[in-house]
Amino acid sequence: MAVRPEGAPCWADAMFTDVEGAKRFYGEILGWTFGEASAEYGNYTQAYRDGKAAAAVVPPMPGQEGQEVRPEWCLYLAAEDAAATAERIREHGGEVVMEPMRVADFGTMCLARDPSGVTFGVWQAGTHEGFATEMGEPGGFCWAEVFTREPDRSDTFFPAVFGYRAQQMQDDSMDFRVYTLGERPALGRMTMNEDFPPEVGPYINVYFGVADCDEAVSKATKLGATLQFGPMDTPYGRFAALTDPQGANFSVIDTTRTEGETPQMTDVS
Missing domain, CATH: 3.10.180.10 (2,3-Dihydroxybiphenyl 1,2-Dioxygenase, domain 1)
Incomplete structure (x- = not known):
């Protein structure tokens, strides 16, 4: 897979209180199947369409159980250097909600908000390069x-x-x-x-x-x-x-x- 340029959409995930319900819903609508939940990474569960990585769902993080969690799809934008991108986010009035964090050899992520309050993610790819589905194909x-x-x-x-x-x-x-x-x-x-x-x-x-x-x-x-x-x-x-x-x-x-x-x-x- 070609390396995505800086700022290109590269991945999406969403947090759901009822992960099994979300899997049933999106599985029916988008034809997704789901991998095994990764307990090591907060039960992060990847979705696939025809065997190709399409997105992911995840339950609330530890400490958020019982709290009101607003489900929302988070779009990740590609970065060559997540730490440098995080600095630019701050310099231009944005907020870094989660500092750049390495996720094993998969890559490095951070979460941020633009000055108007829009939440988005940043992803510096390692072995996980992001969407494997083709843009616009069913389920992708x-x-x-x-x-x-x-x-x-x-x-x-x-x-x-x-x-x-x-x-x-x-x-x-x-x-x-x-x-x-x-x-x-x-x-x-x-x-x-x-x-x-x-x-x-x-x-x-x-x-x-x-x-x-x-x-x-x-x-x-x-x-x-x-x-x-x-x-x-x-x-x-x-x-x-x-x-x-x-x-x-x-x-x-x-x-x-x-x-x-x-x-x-x-x-x-």
């Missing part, structure tokens, strides 16, 4: 977007830390920006408007590929998920936004079903 990571109420702070922070350039979508109905690495889109940024309830904090929305968006939504809602938006056809695929039964937000997308013209984008940096 496809895309992710920063949802923030303070877009100016995110737009200053992420390019400064990861070297992104930025393009603004020309659409009066929404404030949407794409962070790019060279010519390749890396991450979206969406401004949260009044449609988002005030109790919903900033987060990164992760998209997973599915073979049929409508079928995935039907399965998800029958299993207790809440449909937030869609299904909707776009130039990038048919997608829907969901909240799983434990409260974690995510989206599903069928990239083979596209409709409409690609929106015009303007360079802003």
Whole structure:
């Protein structure tokens, strides 16, 4: 697998109070199977699609049992040197929530927040290089977007830390920006408007590929998920936004079903 450039999405995991429930849900929706829980690493459990690493689920850390844990998918961005990235995060107004920590020979991780409160991870790969699924294939990571109420702070922070350039979508109905690495889109940024309830904090929305968006939504809602938006056809695929039964937000997308013209984008940096 080619080494991912600095700032490229490379892995995703989520903490669930009911890990077995999460495994049943995502196994049904995304076709995931799961490896053995690793007691040495907090019962971290890797998910696979067709034998390829897709994501992971984990129970609350020791000391968090009994506390209210808000499930949330965490996206990890690639780093050549996690410690150096952590320093840049601080320099540009972010917060390092978990200092860089080596995880055996798998790699080095840290957790951080941007100045608007968006939580994300940093991963310096060792033997674990991240997603083994192809982008957009059923069950695999496809895309992710920063949802923030303070877009100016995110737009200053992420390019400064990861070297992104930025393009603004020309659409009066929404404030949407794409962070790019060279010519390749890396991450979206969406401004949260009044449609988002005030109790919903900033987060990164992760998209997973599915073979049929409508079928995935039907399965998800029958299993207790809440449909937030869609299904909707776009130039990038048919997608829907969901909240799983434990409260974690995510989206599903069928990239083979596209409709409409690609929106015009303007360079802003």
